[in-house]
Amino acid sequence: MSEDAIIGLLVATVQFATLVYLAGLGELIAERAGVLNLGVEGMMAMGAVTGFMAAIATDRPWVGFAVAALVGMATAGVHALVSVIMGAGQVVSGLAITIGGLGFAAFIGQDAVRERADSVFTDLSIVGLADIPWVGPILFDQPPVVYLAVVLGVAAWFVLSRTRLGLALRAVGESASTTDSVGHSVILLRTSAVLVGGAFAGAAGSFLSLYMAAGWTEGLIAGRGWIAVALVIFGAWRPGRLAAGSLLFGFTLALQPRVQTFDLTILGLEVNTISPALLGILPFLLTVVVLIAISFRARHRPSPAPAALTLPYRREER
């Protein structure tokens, strides 16, 4: 098995990790504020198609990326309106956004399917670092969105753990009534968190259409939004652990497209003959295994899940 094949696999791992990390980070922010948003898949699809179309129209990938974030935010706005402001069930609202978002994205993207992608992100080599053997091509010769994801991850950690806003966000995810009683607005905090989460999901979707696939097709998201939701649990609602989980899932996601290039035999089995469909199951199998493993976590300490997750809040009146 050649060095190039291994490097290729790891490069793809970092890119897939970036994809699920961006979406997962948005979901993490919303969930820390107490709002489960199962609409990630739909928001990613909306971001992917609108971002792609905007990039073609303006010939600028960054414009597409920004449009994708805004559209993701607008899609999440529906979830915020229904579940935060009106207090309806978060699960139902989120599922509706996934189903509706996928359908709507397919509808508006009918013409975009045939478009050739000229204006997409290109790799950005970091001068000096990109030439390091192995590490250089894997970490420092990537599209700019990869670097941006790292910056956003650090920023999210800082805001959540070191600022007044982050403290309020974490508190509102644990106990809305307590947060209300000290003078923070529950609605404002949760709505903002959901909107930011939507922007992250939309942007993640456009990373698929503006770089990884460099085009739009129906079914482009292919369940990666659901992996992002599961990753938040895997990451115990913490940005750092979410990054570790993203790399693990990124690796399993990268296997499917890359394995065919491997010239490797394990136990008499030629690896490149394994069915791609079977490999495609791997990330989801891992998701199930991880969720089962997490359910066996020590029970004497509180669950890492925000205590008020999925609970709508209405100020008590007597």
Place this chain on the structure above:
Amino acid sequence: MSEPGDAAVSSGSGDGRVVVDLRGIRKEFPGVVACDGANLTVRAGTIHALLGENGAGKTSLVNVLSGVYLPDDGEIWVHGRQRQFHSPADAIAAGIGMVHQEFRLVPTLTVFENVVLGSAPRYLDMGQIIERVAHLAATYSLQTDPARPVWQLSVGERQRVEILKALWRDADVLVLDEPTAVLTPAEAADLGLTLRSMADRGRSVIYISHKLDEVLSVCDEATVLRNGVTVAQPRSLAGIDRSDLAEMMVGETATEIQRPTDQPSGDVVLDLEGISALSDRGLPALHSVDIDVRAGEIVGVAGVSGNGQRELAEAIAGLRPTTAGTMQLAEVDITGTSPRARSRAGLAYVPEDRLGVGLAPTMSVVDNAVVRSYRSMRRRMMLDLRRCEDFCKRLVERFGVQVGRLHEPISALSGGNLQRLLLGRELTGEPKVLVAAQPTRGLDVAGIAAIQSQIVAQRAAGVGVLLISEDLDELLALSDRLIVMYEGQVAARMDPTQVSRADVGAAMAGTASA
């Protein structure tokens, strides 16, 4: 804590300046007037007791002060300015800090995070904030570790965090609603020291309690509420003893309830011998309680809430395991048996929490009505819905329950109708013993009369009734014998025709007489 006799009440460092002045506060809820012309005047540098029986309006009054309720009438003056509080945030801004009975803390956050939540600096410099919180805690001898998560703390420590929250916001009036109800005696003593050090620094404390000893040893001044009205405002507690306070709280009100006619009582139908049980927190709640109830009599159980009455009712119902003692129901040993077995042996139980334990709120009136006796309404494997409905209709008619549709959720019913249905359900199948915990609490006048007349009717029918109540008038009027609970023990056994409200009040406060 000092002896009540020599209650060494310091006058505090108060300079007599009035900090809080509530004038003629009225607050009405649907069907209940909680406060009706209540006054409260609190001076700087004093610990001010707010006393009164359950339902006297104490909590409603301080909720008006802390911005939780908007008063229907009356004036709120703080630091000589008339204020209107539309939310707790308004009251916090005016320097009022409230420590509720149920703590408002986020368990997964650390102590310092909970303390600064809502008034934190934009950037959390952890080292600096921890230091400031620790310094504040040390100033008022509040022992705590600011970096620990709150879920690891004991109840007493959590209360200290709540007090720190108020101090962090620079509250100069701290309101504590029954602060020692959840504390061990040692923790309560520490709390007293903390409050005194606050008063010494010119802050004021409003201290709601029923525990008269505690009030005498901790507080400087007092306000006594009865039925939502301020009835006494002693400027100093020096020279006042426990029975004076008890008398102010209880008053002399005329009873309007008709005493049931005398009748000979029968055999013992409920016999508790040496029953002990633990509280929810695992601390002893009942110590070796002996109670017997005869057929055709009402035994009343009085006591300030939290002295073991709830645990007693649950132990008899089979909902709380007993750690010692035996229980017999109509000469059948029911010690350690299931609630169902006790019900079959002839126990009817009306729990204190009627819409949580007694009834299932989201289920229909019919479902709730048959839940005790559905087994007799089966047709092969299935429930016979028509028989269920017929049963429910008979119940509704017999007990005068006002209900819209039989299949609407029972939570749509008013308190009085809920209780009528619950009592009616429990009384089907001719029980031998009725245990009723706070059966008339929170009901309107008509509801109270209906429930009381049912209880009296059961007595006439030869049922042995154990009536647990915080309404002394009710107990004195209905009971054939009266038991007073204090700290999980039977503190006194009285003949209700021979004692006054003041006697009972004294026994409730732990001064055994009779």
